Amino acid sequence: MSELANHTKTARASDLIERNDVTVTNIAARRGARASLDELARATFGVSLPSTPKAVEAGGTLIVWAGPDQWLIIQKEETGRDHYSELAKTFNGLASVIDVTESRTIFRISQARPSPVLSRSMGIDFHDAAFKPGDVAITHVSHLGVIVWRLPDGTAYDFACARTYSRDFGDWLRKAKA
Amino acid sequence: MTQSAQTARLKDRGLIDRSQSLTFTFDGVPYNGYAGDTLASALLANGVRLVGRSFKYHRPRGILTSGSEEPNALVELRSGARREPNTKATITELYDGLEAKSQNRFPSLSLDLLAINGLVSPFLSAGFYYKTFMWPASFWEKIYEPMIRRAAGLGRAAQEHDPDSYDKAFAFCDVLVVGSGPAGLMAALTAARTGARVILVDESFAFGGRLLSDVRTVGGANGADWVNSVVAELKSFPGVQLMPRTTVFGAYDSGQFGAVERVADHVPVPAAGVPRQRLWRIVAKHTIIAQGALERPIVFGNNDRPGVMLASAVRTYINRFGVKPGETAVVFSNNDDGASTIADLVGAGIRVAALVDTRTVLQPATKSFARKHGIRIFEGAVVADAIGSSRVTGARIVAADGTSQNIACDLIAVSGGFNPSVQVSTHLGGRAQWQQELAAFVPGALPKGMAVSGSAKGTFGLASCLKEGAQAGEAAAVASGFQAKGAAVPAADDEPSDISAFWHVKTAKHKAFVDQQNDVTAADVALAEREGFRSVEHLKRYTTLGMATDQGKTSNVNGLAMLAQLTGKTIAATGATSARPPYTPVSLGALAGEHRGKHFKATRLTPSHDWAKERGAVFIETGMWLRAQYYPKPGENDWLTTVCREVNTVRNSVGVCDVSTLGKIEIHGTDAGKFLDRVYINMMSTLGVGKARYGMMLREDGIAMDDGTAARFADDRYFITTTTANAIKVLQHLELCRQWYWPDLDVQIFPVSDQWAQYSVAGPRARDLLAKIVDAPFDISNAAFPYMAVAELTVMGGVKARLYRLSFSGEMAYEIAVPARQGDRLMRTLMAKGEEFGIAPYGTEALGVMRIEKGHVAGPELNGTTTAADLGLGKMASTKKDFVGRVLSQRPGLTDPTRPRVVGFRPVDRSQRLRGGAHFIGKSDAAVAQNDQGYMTSVAYSPSLGHWIGLGLLANAESRMGEILRAYDPVRNGDVLVEVVPATFVDVEGARLRV
Amino acid sequence: MRINCPHCGLRSNDEFSYLGDASVVRPDPAAPNATEAFYAFGYERANIAGPMQELWYHAAGCHAWLVVTRDTRNHEILDVKSAQEVALERQKAAGTAQ
Known part of the structure; x- marks a missing residue:
């Protein structure tokens, strides 16, 4: 089920798309295990888990800060692979791991720089110098919770909102990307 | 249409665009104006002086000011659904097709029958609401209030839905500059040159402030040209956001400001997709308030007559709009603004009959200028009264020696000095301070990150304003981390601004208005003082001085100065009322933004919402959720039939309910x-x-x-x-x-919550149904998966799922959860596979009926006043550990055995209906509050029992099984005898859960 | 009001919800005077004019509870700390990890 495909005719024709081809795993460090978890993450992904609101790219995997000692691991869906189970196994004992692929709808606006409308749309300063590639913000839009990040390569903004709100959020986003 | 006269248009002046003629109507009469006009300037250009009737006395009123402080020239703008009352003609930008009507007149503007209010004015004096209409109390709602509303008041709001859209927006900057006069422009420019992110806001459609209204030279150029060059330079910086037609209406904590941008108020109908107005939240590291100062009138007799105008407004109409506000003027001032005004009047070819100044000695230059142009000078004198009934025809001047004479004129330009605009800078609580030498209140302690610059701070000279603005802009940029570039301040002169405070002409013979919008007179202020309302805040509330759409911008200081004179206190000791947001009115549409109608709040939809919709479900809003309430079948015409069928299906076979909202x-x-x-x-x-x-x-x-x-x-x-x-x-x-x-x-x-689509599958055939969708080798048998078992498994051929053997209905039941995007498929699969069992989907109503039948508590019982024991769950509490609420739950008041507890009820006469909210009263007791013993929290018609049942909170419940009580519901005329019964109505032993 | 969440940065107060005085600490439920102590914990509050330590929850952000020092007279935010860090330090100082 695609929120955009079902409710707009131009879902993929525009620079606003819904990302349906990823799995999202939420990991949270166990108490006292932050350092060893990071060590393991570096061994696994080749990068550190960001300790500030940042998103880092690691060989096709995007690691998004999601609160203190919490991250979203966003991976491309692959047939025959269970990303969640693999991560749960990898981080067993050092992190709590849950599959949240279905928790949020992720919309993407492909804009290298924020449009004027996007810039004024949220209580987050989207100015190019203030919200840089790789920056993350957990915030809300008209009372709808959202995690927004700018891709580390600067090509797009992703908005992850609770799935059950995503029709309203999609409506809002279509306006905001204009 | 023929070109209308615009008889009062000056040929060679003004910043209007004469190549763009615009047509508008006022009270149905067509007129022409130009692009760049306000409605007020266009009306004046056409010789229209009378534009409205006053609030209480229905006195004729004209145009006093040229800005948002206007108390009189309020009109209804547009018509139909877009009709907007109390719009200030002085800031309404003229557009082609503009439609305006005068307000508060009956039946017409020139003949107003309610002007008789003026004759009964002794009854309408200060506090008249509180005195005249006190008795009898019953008259208030039926007679007095409608009568007052008919007679008093301002415009009429539209009755239809607002057809326009409104938007909300956010902006962030290093330096916010509010106001674009000389100080504001220099502040913005200086800050912008350092590379700082700057927002410049002005309520007008043109930047420049007083530089558009006065004839001044800046840096060798004409003021308006200098403004254009600065605006052009500001536009060249990518980090600068220019926001004309935008009012900063409030300062809020931590550098946040509320602003309204009138995006499409200057066009008849907003273009597609364009909001009418946009509500901004501006977050600024540093803010420079440069909103200038507003001239105040002097209070004299008939000072509200059309033709009495602030001196600065007279100059604005001449210089910015190229309009003659009158043919023959008398200028009345207590400060050097009078001299500037006679110069501009003469320059525009308007005859000046007299300059009347309260000061005893005027500047020699002023006097020689006056002599040269045949202007009579009255030093130490006053204009005591305006003469004329519907417009000014003369001025009664009382000279220094007390002699009185009338001078014919149709314009009285008045200046009582300037009030720095301290509203926004004091919104966060800093009290304005009185400065005797300026005869003005200036900003008090400022919030962190805010500076005030130029005449908003009491700095009245042009050169000083430019310099101060540049300094403030640089300081703000540097504080935001930018390098100072060294501000070059253009050359200009400081105009003379000598003043001698003067408030009220006591020799006036006629009504002298302090607050023209609220019809508060000098006599009202005196009356309030006599009656003991001697604090400014009391004066305001008793007389209404300073209230309404202008918030007393032209009246507050005069009113409190007069109060100070009456009480013998200084103005500093008298103090000023607090200014609070909004600075000027903000439309409700802008505040609501897009949150109206179906977008009033967000809607949460469960994963199988579309399926339920297809199925014809009736939905109910619960919080943000839209939930299926029941699923009517064709032919079922009332909800009870449907709900009973759904319950019976669950109790006899199997039903499925979407519980994803948990x-x-x-x-x-x-x-x-x-x-x-x-x-x-x-x-x-x-x-x-x-x-x-x-x-x-x-x-x-x-x-x-x-x-x-x-x-x-x-x-x-x-x-x-x-x-x-x-x-x-x-x-x-x-x-x-x-x-x-x-x-x-x-x-x-x-x-x-959003990860899982979750469904309750309930009824004796629930296991048979689920057995068809669980993947092997999962064993769903009762032995392998008993009551209260849970498991992670796959269903429908590999879909990850969780199965919980839980029951809310009291039947053998399961809750099955699948990832949200599989919810729709699971629901359809369950329906298809359940067909052979006669499966029915059930909604929140059937869910509610079954939980009442089982005595399970829900929202009506978990109501924020009940304890676990009250809910019959006291025994669940562990005594082996601490938990949140344990200690205080053992307080005597919460363990009192007589507390109302949840118990069941059924009507003695089984055919009778029960009502939620009915109160329990002893069978033979009177229905009075003292006899109240509790109330019915939840009721349902039980299809399983064939009669109504209820749960309720009843005092001493346990010991009263079998007792008969009255369930008294006076609101719906309910008075039913009920029997106290255990709270479980169906399958009391719970046998069905475990089969 | 803008609150500088130590995790997320400066955000407007509409992202936060307020609980109240952060200087009151949940008492030891096993103490002999637990009832009185919990009563005070639940109900007794000073009405502070000036800097006050308060618990705020970053509800629309990172879900962190924060100890915010706010001047109640002018809403100036003087300090913001992670409540969990503050609580851990308090436990360490008292030697009362549970």
């Missing part, structure tokens, strides 16, 4: 069990893996907070549910417990 939270970590022991009243650490348990949480004060189930999937992995309504509250509470109460526990909390 709050769902994962609790992980090695201390998860210990943590749950501390937040639930019952023990959760002893729960076996693969099992679930009902649980209840209390607030720390011992009152029940929420109930739900906890399931354990691994030693360190629990999953709990909350009620739909409390999902967010419970999460917040658990985070408080985790982070603040017990920060050392190894617990991680994940809200996962």
Whole structure:
């Protein structure tokens, strides 16, 4: 089920798309295990888990800060692979791991720089110098919770909102990307 | 249409665009104006002086000012659904097709029958509401109020829905500059040159402030040209946002400002997709308030007659709009503004009959200028009264020696000095301070990050304003981390600004208005003082001085100065009323933004919402959710028929209900069990893996907070549910417990409500149905998967799922959860596979009926006043551990055995209907509050029993089984005899759960 | 009001919800005077004019509880700390990890 495909005719024709081809795993460090978890993450992904609101790219995997000692691991869906189970196994004992692929709808606006409308749309300063590639913000839009990040390569903004709100959020986003 | 006369248009002046002629109507009469006009300037150009009637006395009123402080020239703009009352003609930008009507007149502007209010004015004096209409009290609503509303008041709001859209927006900057006069422009320019992000806001459609209205030279150029060059330079910086037609209406904490941008108020109908107005929240590191100063009138007799105008407004109409505000002027001032005004009047070819100044000695230059142009000079004199009934025809001047004479004129330009605009800079509580030498209030202590610059601060000279603005702009940029570039301040002169405070002409013979918008006179102020309303705040409330759409911008200071004279106190000791947002009125549309109609709030839809819609479900809003309430079949014409069928299907075969709205939270970590022991009243650490348990949480004060189930999937992995309504509250509470109460526990909390689509499959055939969709080798038999078992499994050929053997209905039942995007498919599959059992989907109504039949508590019982014991769950509380709410739940008041507790009820006459909210009263007791023993919390028609049943809170409930009581419901004329029964109505032993 | 969340940065107060005085600490439920102590914990509050330590929850952000020092007279935010860090330090100081 695609929120955009079902409710707009131009879902993929525009620079606003819904990302349906990823799995999202939420990991949270166990108490006292932050350092060893990071060590393991570096061994696994080749990068550190960001300790500030940042998103880092690691060989096709995007690691998004999601609160203190919490991250979203966003991976491309692959047939025959269970990303969640693999991560749960990898981080067993050092992190709590849950599959949240279905928790949020992720919309993407492909804009290298924020449009004027996007810039004024949220209580987050989207100015190019203030919200840089790789920056993350957990915030809300008209009372709808959202995690927004700018891709580390600067090509797009992703908005992850609770799935059950995503029709309203999609409506809002279509306006905001204009 | 023929070119209308515009008889009062000056040929060679003004910043209007004469190549763009615009047509508009006022009270149905067509007129022409030009692009760049306001409605007020265009009306004046056409010789229209009378534009409205006053609030209380229906006196004729004209145009006093040229800005947003206007008390008189309020009109209804547009018509039909777009009709907007109390629009200030002085700031309404003229557009082609503009339609305006005068307000508060009956039947017409020139003939107003209610002007008779002026004759009965002794009854309408200060405090008249409180005195005249006190008795008899019953008259207030029926007679007095409608009468007053008919006679008094301002414009009429539109009755239809507003057809326009409104937008909300956010902006961020290093330096916010409010106001674009000389100080504001220099501040913005200086800050912009350092590379800072600058926002420049002005309420007008043109930047420049007084530089557009006065004939001044800046840096060798004409003021208006200099403004254009600065605006052009500002536009060249990518970090500068210019916001004309925008009013900063309020200052809020931490550098936040509210502003309204009138995006499309200057066109008849906004273009497609363009909002009418946009509400901005501006977040600024530093702010420079440069809103200038507003001229104040002097209070004299008939000072409200059309033709009495502020001197600065006279100059604005001449210089900015190229309009003659009159043919023959008398200028009345107590400061050097009078001299500037006679110069501009003469320059525009308007005859000046006299300059009347309260000061005893005027500048020699002023006097020689006057002599040269035949202007009579009155030093130490006053204009005591304006002469004329519907417009000014002369001025009665009382000279220094007390002699009085009338001089013919049609314009009285008045200046009582200037009030710096201290509103926004004092919104956060800094009290304005009186400066005697300026005869003005200036800003007090400023909030962090705010500076005030130019005449808003009491700095009245042009050169000083430019310099001060440049300094403020640089300081703000530097404080934001930018390098100073050294500000070059253009050359200009400081105009003379000598003043001698003067407020009120006591020799006036006629009504002298302090507050023209509220019709508050000098006599009202004196009356209020005599009656003891001697604080400015009391004066304001008693007389209404300073209220309404102009918030007393032209009247407050005069009013309090007059009060000070009456009480013999200084103005400093008298003080000023507090200014609060908004600075100027903000439309409700702008405040609502897009949150109206179906967008009033967000809607949450469950994963199988589309299926339910196809199925013809009737939906109900519960919180943000839209939930299926019941699923009518063709031919079922009332909800009860449908709900009874749904209940019967569950009790006899199998039904499915979407319970995805339940709050769902994962609790992980090695201390998860210990943590749950501390937040639930019952023990959760002893729960076996693969099992679930009902649980209840209390607030720390011992009152029940929420109930739900906890399931354990691994030693360190629990999953709990909350009620739909409390999902967010419970999460917040658990985070408080985790982070603040017990920060050392190894617990991680994940809200996962949206991850899972969850369905209750209930009824004797539930297992048969589920057996068809669970993947092998999962064993769903009762032995392998008994009541309260839970498991992770796959269904429908590989879909990850969770199965919980829980029952809310009292039947053998399961809850099955699949990832949200599989919800729609699961629902359709269950319906298809359940066809052979006669499956029915059921909604929240049937769910509610069955829970009442089983005596399960829900929202009406978990109402924030009940304890676990009140709910019949007291025995669940563990005595082996502490938990949130335990200590205070043992307070005597909460353990009192006579507290109302949940118990069941049925009507003695089984055919009678029960009503929620009915109060219990002894069978033979009178229906009075003292006899109240509790009330009915939930009722339902039980299809299983064939009569109405209820749950209720009743004092001493346990000992009263079988007692007959009255269930008294005066609101719906209900008075039913009910019998107290146990709270479980169906399958009392709970046998069906475990089969 | 803007609150500088130590995790997320400066955000407007509409992202936060307020609980109250952060200087009161949940008492020891096993203490002999637990009832009185919990009563005070639940109900007794000073009405502070000036800097006050308060618990705020970053509800629309990172879900962290924060100890915010706010001047109640002018809403100036003087300090913001992670409540969990504050609580851990308090436990360490008292030697009362549970």
